[in-house]
Amino acid sequence: MVSSTHWLASQCAMAVLEDGGNAFDAAVAAGFVLHVVEPHLNGPAGEVPMVLAPAGGRPTVLCGQGPAPAGATVDHYTGLGLELVPGTGPLAAAVPGAFDAWMLLLRDHGTRRLREVLRYAIHYAKSGHPAVERIGATVESVRELFEREWTSSAELYLPGGRAPRGGELLRNPALAATWRRVIAEAEAVGTDRESQIEAARRVWRSGFVAEALVEAAGRPTMDTSGERHTGTLTGDDLASFRAGYEEPVTADWNGWTVCKAGPWSQGPALLQQLALLPDGFGTGDTAYGSAGYVHTLVEGTKLAMADREAWYGDAAEVPVKALLSADYNAARRSLIGERASLELRPGSPDGRPPRLPVHVRQPAVRPSAVDGVDAFDPLGTLPAGAGEPTVAHDGLTRGDTCHLDVVDRWGNLVSATPSGGWLQSNPVVPELGFPLGTRLQMAWLEPGLPNSLTPGRRPRTTLTPSLALRDGEPVLAFGTPGGDQQDQWSLHFFLAVALRPSVRGGLDLQGAIDAPNWHTDAFPSSFFPRGIRPGSLVVEDRIGGEVAAELRARGHDVTLADPWSEGRLCAVARDPRTGVLSAAANPRGAQGYAVGR
Numbered sequence: 371m372v373s374s375t376h377w378l379a380s381q382c383a384m385a386v387l388e389d390g391g392n393a394f395d396a397a398v399a400a401g402f403v404l405h406v407v408e409p410h411l412n413g414p415a416g417e418v419p420m421v422l423a424p425a426g427g428r429p430t431v432l433c434g435q436g437p438a439p440a441g442a443t444v445d446h447y448t449g450l451g452l453e454l455v456p457g458t459g460p461l462a463a464a465v466p467g468a469f470d471a472w473m474l475l476l477r478d479h480g481t482r483r484l485r486e487v488l489r490y491a492i493h494y495a496k497s498g499h500p501a502v503e504r505i506g507a508t509v510e511s512v513r514e515l516f517e518r519e520w521t522s523s524a525e526l527y528l529p530g531g532r533a534p535r536g537g538e539l540l541r542n543p544a545l546a547a548t549w550r551r552v553i554a555e556a557e558a559v560g561t562d563r564e565s566q567i568e569a570a571r572r573v574w575r576s577g578f579v580a581e582a583l584v585e586a587a588g589r590p591t592m593d594t595s596g597e598r599h600t601g602t603l604t605g606d607d608l609a610s611f612r613a614g615y616e617e618p619v620t621a622d623w624n625g626w627t628v629c630k631a632g633p634w635s636q637g638p639a640l641l642q643q644l645a646l647l648p649d650g651f652g653t654g655d656t657a658y659g660s661a662g663y664v665h666t667l668v669e670g671t672k673l674a675m676a677d678r679e680a681w682y683g684d685a686a687e688v689p690v691k692a693l694l695s696a697d698y699n700a701a702r703r704s705l706i707g708e709r710a711s712l713e714l715r716p717g718s719p720d721g722r723p724p725r726l727p728v729h730v731r732q733p734a735v736r737p738s739a740v741d742g743v744d745a746f747d748p749l750g751t752l753p754a755g756a757g758e759p760t761v762a763h764d765g766l767t768r769g770d771t772c773h774l775d776v777v778d779r780w781g782n783l784v785s786a787t788p789s790g791g792w793l794q795s796n797p798v799v800p801e802l803g804f805p806l807g808t809r810l811q812m813a814w815l816e817p818g819l820p821n822s823l824t825p826g827r828r829p830r831t832t833l834t835p836s837l838a839l840r841d842g843e844p845v846l847a848f849g850t851p852g853g854d855q856q857d858q859w860s861l862h863f864f865l866a867v868a869l870r871p872s873v874r875g876g877l878d879l880q881g882a883i884d885a886p887n888w889h890t891d892a893f894p895s896s897f898f899p900r901g902i903r904p905g906s907l908v909v910e911d912r913i914g915g916e917v918a919a920e921l922r923a924r925g926h927d928v929t930l931a932d933p934w935s936e937g938r939l940c941a942v943a944r945d946p947r948t949g950v951l952s953a954a955a956n957p958r959g960a961q962g963y964a965v966g967r
Contacts, residue, residue, distance in 0.1 A: 867879065
């Protein structure tokens with residue numbers, strides 16, 4: 371079974387499975403297809419965290435998030451007169467992590483050769499794929515920037531001066547040529563599968579790909595500061611990076627164990643949200659779908675995300691054990707009252723005082739600066755290309771990132787969230803067919819914070835795939851695009867599965883995805899220019915007028931969004947008792963796709 375945010379990626383992964391490949395082979399093939407068919411949402415020079423459970427093995431995290439380059443110091447950026455890392459341009463580029471992570475997954479857990487998994491992406495890049503409408507809308511939103519400054523991007527995405535229309539074939543011959551050259555150089559080392567994969571990794575980090583990326587980083591480029599800057603990425607940064615494995619952070623809830631990436635992601639925030647739930651949640655005044663249910667979840671989200679702002683990152687020790695402890699969360703739970711909180715209230719795990727960035731303590735609140743809505747902002751207040759494209763506070767889907775989940779007949783499970791390096795992040799590198807990413811915008815230009823910009827350390831990302839076990843057995847892989855919304859939408863999905871489990875004897879994955887969803891922006895956005903909307907709550911209007919009215923009466927600033935606008939969830943599952951597989955995909959936007967046999 372496969373579920374992803376684009377039908378072609380799902381179908382290509384299914385082709386790999388039908389040809390005898392396993393879930394990890396299929397995930398790699400799908401990941402590279404997503405780079406082609408959702409270029410406004412991810413790219414090869416972006417990042418990808420994964421959570422995987424090999425059949426019969428323990429769940430593990432594969433980190434494809436690159437660190438800050440050696441020259442990316444706070445002093446360097448503030449010396450340029452910057453208060454925030456720009457939302458676009460090479461100054462915002464971390465060391466690319468996605469390619470090496472996919473190669474590591476293929477080498478260690480896959481069975482197929484590099485040529486076999488890349489052929490699908492090469493085909494669609496060379497021969498073309500039907501562009502989704504959002505690609506053209508994204509290009510139109512940055513047309514002026516492309517035509518005036520990022521001319522290499524205009525050549526690819528504005529051929530003849532016109533953005534791609536929905537359904538038109540969109541080609542990227544330079545990207546196809548890049549992958550063909552990588553394969554040729556990898557196969558030149560011999561016939562051994564693993565040796566070829568290792569050779570491809572070397573081509574990326576020290577061969578022609580690395581040379582082109584470094585040259586691009588050194589080119590003065592207009593960014594969201596309104597100035598042209600060069601980046602800090604060097605050949606040494608690329609040559610030294612290796613994707614790697616980590617133990618997941620886990621939490622138990624009602625017989626389930628949920629596995630997430632560490633606090634260099636926002637993953638533990640979902641675990642905190644579960645830990646904050648009161649006994650008997652989902653019954654009585656907090657019955658599923660009621661105003662009490664939504665209110666409790668939203669207020670818990672605010673507390674967990676406040677802790678994310680104060681404690682999460684890769685530049686300092688994070689007290690994860692204390693943040694997830696029963697005593698700490700019991701104390702935090704007592705802060706949830708009958709009315710919506712308008713404050714940002716981080717806690718003090720182990721008695722340590724929280725420290726928020728100055729930008730958060732004295733925020734320049736902008737009503738439309740929600741989660742990096744970049745050039746799609748309806749009021750036009752955000753710089754073109756800024757941030758991670760996601761869902762606006764009016765609930766309209768503007769685009770976001772990507773996600774895919776795969777389970778195979780042997781019981782291998784993988785959940786991956788590719789992102790970054792989207793077409794509006796940096797100019798296209800002409801000889802490669804893709805741009806650098808912008809993940810450093812998530813780090814603070816203030817020393818001494820867990821998420822301070824620090825050479826060799828990862829910016830704290832929002833990317834947060836999920837894997838869940840039931841009674842110790844891997845059962846469920848799920849996730850969603852959506853920046854800061856990811857662990858809000860994922861929480862609602864997981865609880866819908868856990869609290870309403872049965873459909874013909876299995877998990878009701880589709881019902882959980884389809885259920886009316888919500889999000890709040892009542893904490894600082896992770897993306898430039900880091901806006902915040904205290905008390906905000908966006909709900910799909912399918913939630914019902916009575917529930918919405920009660921939420922307003924509790925003090926929430928409720929926005930009724932379009933009926934199918936919140937979330938882009940994917941999910942696959944395996945019942946270990948019967949071996950039955952299931953999958954579901956998001957109907958919102960008519961782009962996600964689940965397939966299996």
